[in-house]
Amino acid sequence: MKTLQGRIILKDHIVTGSLSFDHYLREIDTKSLSNKDPEDYILPGFIDGHVHGGDGADTMDGAEGIKKLSKFHMQHGTTTILPTTITRPWNELIDTLRALKEVQKSNSSDLPDIRGAHLEGPFISEKKLGAQPAFTLCPTPSKIQELIDLNIVRVITMAPEIKQIDQAIPLLTKAGIRISLGHTACNYDQACHAINTIHEHHGTAAGTHLFNAMGGIEGRIPGLVGALLDNNKAYAEMIFDTHHVHPVNFRLAHRLFPDRLLFITDAMRGAGMKEGISELGGQNVIIKEGQVMGMNGHLAGSVLTLDQAFRNAITHGATLPEATKLLSTNAAHYQGLTDRGEISIGKRADLIVMNTNLQIEQVWVAGHRMV
Ligand SMILES: [Zn+2]
Known part of the structure; x- marks a missing residue:
């Protein structure tokens, strides 16, 4: 059994004590401290559901690239990762997904938990490519089936207005694949139709990098942003490096979506x-x-890392437990990962130790010290 002492960030409050764990969290003891006033923070490992690269490597580079970027983000607190593809010709995407599957199967002890892929494109709008190369495609039943058979994709970004999305949604939700709406020029009605179709088929809808690569809210034009933030089940990703999203828009979204x-x-x-x-993507x-x-x-x-995103949330008004939800708990709920995302007995020992300046000191994945 291993033990860490510090200020332990729980769901709604912080306790000072010691945390005992092996592969899983076993005990939180707030009484018998050997170190009188441990100041370090102990929080659940971060979950990054949308990350293309880091440290010079990209998901599209294949197995070695995927390992390298995963290790890099683990140094910054990411203990669960979904390496993310970019819009490229179909055969390249399939090759990348196969490589990702090999890395996942290798179960290497020096990597974070690689849950699977986020497929960002090719099922997106040509009008809102952002940085995506123009290799968009329709989600035909045969392409969707090919992805389901690979059993490695966990999230797909799709534009609500894309042809054949209505046929794709039931197949994907049945396979447990999350559909995140984005890279889209859709209007409010198209956005609501997609969100409702996903939920009718027992799926979980989300928005891909809220406010980016989609229309904004205007007086009479709520768009996808309005459709998501007005929905009581949807989730929304956010890149909070303060370049992609203004702090005011973070605070507004956070007030509406503290748990999503x-x-x-x-x-x-x-x-x-x-x-x-x-x-990026050959460009x-x-x-x-x-x-x-x-x-x-x-x-x-x-060029964001999740420890910096955590600090940005704190700088712009989130409390430590609130920021922990943004980086861990909400993502676990969204992805249906009931074994992680918070510090409570029985969860995986995916842990981060941060000093009082919120700099990473230690990272643990399933009870193994990685940093
Ligand atoms: Zn992306």
Whole structure:
């Protein structure tokens, strides 16, 4: 049995005590402290459901790239990861998913838990590509079946207005694959139709990087943002590097969605690297002052890490337990991962230790110290 002492961030409050665990969390003791006033924070490991790369590597590079980016994000507190593809020709996507499956099967002891893939595109709108290359496709039943048979995709980003989405939704929800709406020029009615169809088929709807690659809210035009934030079951991803989303819009969304806002990085290969020219989806991008820009002037992914997103949430008004929900608990609920996402007895020992400046000191994955 292992033990950590500190200020333990629970669901709604913080206790000072010691936490005992093996593979799972076994005991929280608030009485017998050997270290009188342990100051470090102990919180559940972060879950990144949308991340393309880091440390020079990209999901599309294949197995070695996937391992490298996963290790990089683990250094920043990510203990559960969904490496994310970008819109590329179909055969490239299938090759990448097979590589990801190999990495997952290898069950390497030096990696975070690789849950599966987030397929971002190709089932998106040509009008809202953002940084995605223009290899969009329709989600035909045969393509959807191919993905289901691979059994590695956990989340798919889709535009609500794309042809054949109504046939795709029941197949995907039945297979337990989450549908996240994004990269879309849809209107409010199309957004509601997709969200309701997902929920009617017992799925869980979300929005991909809320406010980005979708229309905004206007007086008479609620759009996808309004449809999501007005729904009492939907979730929404957010890239809170303060470049993609203004702090005011974070606070508004957080007030409406304290239990359903999901922080993600959407990081690309330049995360953790020197600024300058980099690459995303076969296109050159420029990293400057913490922003990634495509040659078309669009933001092209981020260089965010989840520990920084955590600190940003705190800086902009979230409490420590609230920020923990944004980085762990909400994502676990969204993805149906009942064995993690919070510190409570019986959950996996996916843990982060942070010092009082909220810098990472230790990372544990299923009871094994990784950092
Ligand atoms: Zn992305």
